[in-house]
Amino acid sequence: MPSGPDGSVMEIAVYGAGGVGAYYGGRLAQQGHDVTFIARGEHLDALRTEGLAVESVAGDFEVDCPATDDPAAVGEVDLVLFCVKSYDTADAAASLDAMLRPDSAVLSLQNGVDNEDVLADVVGTERVWGGVTYIFSTIASPGVVEHTGGPGRVIFGQYHDVDGPAPDRPALADDFLDACEAAAGMRADYTDSVHATLWDKFALICAQAGLTAATRQPFGVINDTDETWALYRRVMEEVVAVAHAEGVRFEWDPVTKWLDAMTSMDNDENYSSLHYDLTHGKRMELDALHGSAVRRARERNVDVPAVEAVNAILRPQADANEP
Numbered sequence: 077m078p079s080g081p082d083g084s085v086m087e088i089a090v091y092g093a094g095g096v097g098a099y100y101g102g103r104l105a106q107q108g109h110d111v112t113f114i115a116r117g118e119h120l121d122a123l124r125t126e127g128l129a130v131e132s133v134a135g136d137f138e139v140d141c142p143a144t145d146d147p148a149a150v151g152e153v154d155l156v157l158f159c160v161k162s163y164d165t166a167d168a169a170a171s172l173d174a175m176l177r178p179d180s181a182v183l184s185l186q187n188g189v190d191n192e193d194v195l196a197d198v199v200g201t202e203r204v205w206g207g208v209t210y211i212f213s214t215i216a217s218p219g220v221v222e223h224t225g226g227p228g229r230v231i232f233g234q235y236h237d238v239d240g241p242a243p244d245r246p247a248l249a250d251d252f253l254d255a256c257e258a259a260a261g262m263r264a265d266y267t268d269s270v271h272a273t274l275w276d277k278f279a280l281i282c283a284q285a286g287l288t289a290a291t292r293q294p295f296g297v298i299n300d301t302d303e304t305w306a307l308y309r310r311v312m313e314e315v316v317a318v319a320h321a322e323g324v325r326f327e328w329d330p331v332t333k334w335l336d337a338m339t340s341m342d343n344d345e346n347y348s349s350l351h352y353d354l355t356h357g358k359r360m361e362l363d364a365l366h367g368s369a370v371r372r373a374r375e376r377n378v379d380v381p382a383v384e385a386v387n388a389i390l391r392p393q394a395d396a397n398e399p
């Protein structure tokens with residue numbers, strides 16, 4: 077049964093119903109929320125005709141939700157889960173308006189630290205929630221999403237200027253937290269430290285995605301190889317230095333936190349979505365990850381030789397995978 081605070085149904089559009097978006101949207105639909113998928117191509121055709129099938133380590137399920145490639149046809153919703161790849165952010169953001177009321181929100185679950193500003197420029201900062209997610213999930217075939225691991229965890233917060241105070245938590249965020257708590261196979265937490273949360277994930281993903289993609293090896297091999305493990309740490313340290321230079325304040329040390337967490341998890345076989353895209357000939361998010369870190373470091377005069385090296389190593393393959 078739906079589980080808003082008063083038992084209400086949330087109206088949710090999933091913009092980019094791929095590995096991440098269809099998984100979380102499907103879980104919320106499974107719980108009875110009113111979810112519409114925005115997708116395209118053969119995947120959209122399959123969602124329309126067969127519905128969504130999710131093969132998940134947290135339990136397989138199927139749901140049948142309306143699906144479209146036209147955001148204007150969705151109508152107004154409470155929340156847009158914004159889950160396109162970062163290279164599609166600007167194009168997709170341009171058609172958000174038709175789905176939003178003044179009190180609606182757009183929650184980005186994307187990797188990278190550039191997306192929220194792009195969204196805020198289009199829909200206004202007050203309607204943007206910055207978010208991160210920890211999951212391994214991909215489109216296995218049209219209409220079929222495969223969730224192979226990760227805790228299925230979302231952390232999000234009202235976006236705001238990096239120098240300003242965190243705004244009050246919006247009432248809609250409580251509705252969404254309740255919806256997530258009631259749903260199977262996912263968990264969400266709210267943060268007042270949205271910038272630190274985004275950069276904390278950015279530091280991890282630059283190391284995890286960068287090193288798994290550059291070496292084509294899973295985490296366990298990287299962790300077992302002294303030189304490679306040193307580079308993994310170095311990438312994180314450099315990204316955190318850029319965050320500090322941008323005025324992001326952490327109440328924890330992301331490098332120690334992630335090195336401890338990653339080595340204590342059952343993680344040895346894991347790669348990353350960037351590695352998946354690289355090895356499947358798909359367009360890569362390199363520009364939004366290491367490319368962005370390098371650009372931001374240059375603007376702030378921070379030395380990031382390890383991030384530059386990973387960026388340079390991956391660039392030819394990223395260029396080759398461009399459509």
Ligand SMILES: NC(=O)C1=CN([C@@H]2O[C@H](COP(=O)(O)OP(=O)(O)OC[C@H]3O[C@@H](n4cnc5c(N)ncnc54)[C@H](O)[C@@H]3O)[C@@H](O)[C@H]2O)C=CC1
Nearest residue numbers: 092094095096114115116159160164186187211212213349
């Ligand atoms: N896949 C994973 O396990 C994880 C991914 N992420 C991040 O989440 C974001 C989404 O990644 P994935 O779900 O893997 O991507 P995906 O490629 O599986 O899904 C995105 C979908 O959006 C669709 N799309 C893009 N623009 C569209 C438009 N204008 N209209 C309709 N459909 C559109 C694409 O066709 C694609 O099917 C990325 O930023 C990624 O880095 C974060 C954590 C884990």
Ligand SMILES: CC(C)(CO)C(=O)C(=O)O
Nearest residue numbers: 209210211226284348349
């Ligand atoms: C952190 C990780 C590796 C899994 O959530 C990820 O974000 C990705 O694969 O893109």
